[in-house]
Amino acid sequence: MMWLSSMIGDFRFVFLDSNRYMLVLEGLFVTLEITFFAVLIGIALGILVASVRSTYDKNEEALKKQKGLGFYALYIANAVCKIYLTVIRGTPTVVQLLIAYFIIFATSTSDVNIAIFAFGLNSGAYVAEIVRAGIMSIDNGQFEAGRSLGFTYAQTMWYVIIPQMIKNVLPALCNEFIVLIKETSIAGYIGIMDLTKAGDLIRGRTFSAFLPLLGVAAIYLVLILMLTYMVEKLERRLRVNER
Numbered sequence: 001m002m003w004l005s006s007m008i009g010d011f012r013f014v015f016l017d018s019n020r021y022m023l024v025l026e027g028l029f030v031t032l033e034i035t036f037f038a039v040l041i042g043i044a045l046g047i048l049v050a051s052v053r054s055t056y057d058k059n060e061e062a063l064k065k066q067k068g069l070g071f072y073a074l075y076i077a078n079a080v081c082k083i084y085l086t087v088i089r090g091t092p093t094v095v096q097l098l099i100a101y102f103i104i105f106a107t108s109t110s111d112v113n114i115a116i117f118a119f120g121l122n123s124g125a126y127v128a129e130i131v132r133a134g135i136m137s138i139d140n141g142q143f144e145a146g147r148s149l150g151f152t153y154a155q156t157m158w159y160v161i162i163p164q165m166i167k168n169v170l171p172a173l174c175n176e177f178i179v180l181i182k183e184t185s186i187a188g189y190i191g192i193m194d195l196t197k198a199g200d201l202i203r204g205r206t207f208s209a210f211l212p213l214l215g216v217a218a219i220y221l222v223l224i225l226m227l228t229y230m231v232e233k234l235e236r237r238l239r240v241n242e243r
C-alpha cells in the first residue's frame with residue numbers, strides 16, 4: 001500500500017497545495033468557451049459556404065446560358081469560397097492561430113476572442129464540405145418535386161432539401177466538433193490559459209509531469225467519451241426514425 005499512499009501524497013501536492021486545481025478548472029472553462037463559440041461560427045460559416053458551392057454546382061449550366069448578373073455574382077462568390085477552403089484545409093491549424101494572433105489581430109488584447117475566430121474559421125471549412133456533400137447527396141428528384149409544388153429555389157432548399165440533409169450529416173458534424181475540442185489544445189501557443197496550458201503550468205511549478213499531464217489527458221478523454229456517447233445515441237435515434 002506504500003505506492004497508494006505515495007500517489008495520494010503526490011496528488012495532494014500537485015493539485016491541492018496552493019489550490020492548483022483551480023488552474024485546471026479555469027483552463028477547462030476556457031477550453032469549453034472557445035469550443036462552444038467556435039462551433040457556432042463554424043456552423044454559420046460552413047452553411048453559408050456550402051450553400052454557395054452547392055447552388056453553383058447545381059445551377060452552373062443554367063446560369064451560364066443566361067449570362068446574367070446573377071451568374072457572375074455566384075461565380076465570384078464560388079471562387080472566393082474555393083480559395084477559402086483551399087487555404088484553410090491546406091495549412092496547419094496552429095499556423096492559422098498564430099497568423100490570427102500576430103498579424104490579423106496584432107493589436108487586440110482579447111486572446112480568447114482571437115482563438116474563437118481562428119478555430120471557428122478553421123472549423124467552417126470542414127463543416128462546409130460536410131454540408132455540401134449532404135446537399136449534393138440528395139436526389140435531384142427532390143429539387144424537381146419542390147419546384148413542381150411552386151417553391152422557389154430558396155424555398156425548396158429550406159423546406160425540402162435541408163431537413164433531409166441535416167439527418168444525413170448530423171453525425172459527421174458532431175464528430176467534427178469532437179475533433180475541434182482536441183484542436184483547441186494548441187491555444188496555449190498564444191498564451192491562453194486553456195486546459196492543456198493549465199496542466200503545463202502545474203508541471204512547471206511542481207516539477208512533476210506525470211500527474212498534471214495525465215490529469216489533463218483524462219479530462220479530455222472524459223469530455224470526448226461523453227460527446228461520443230451522445231453522438232451514438234443520436235445516430236441510433238435517427239436510424240429508428242428512418243424505419
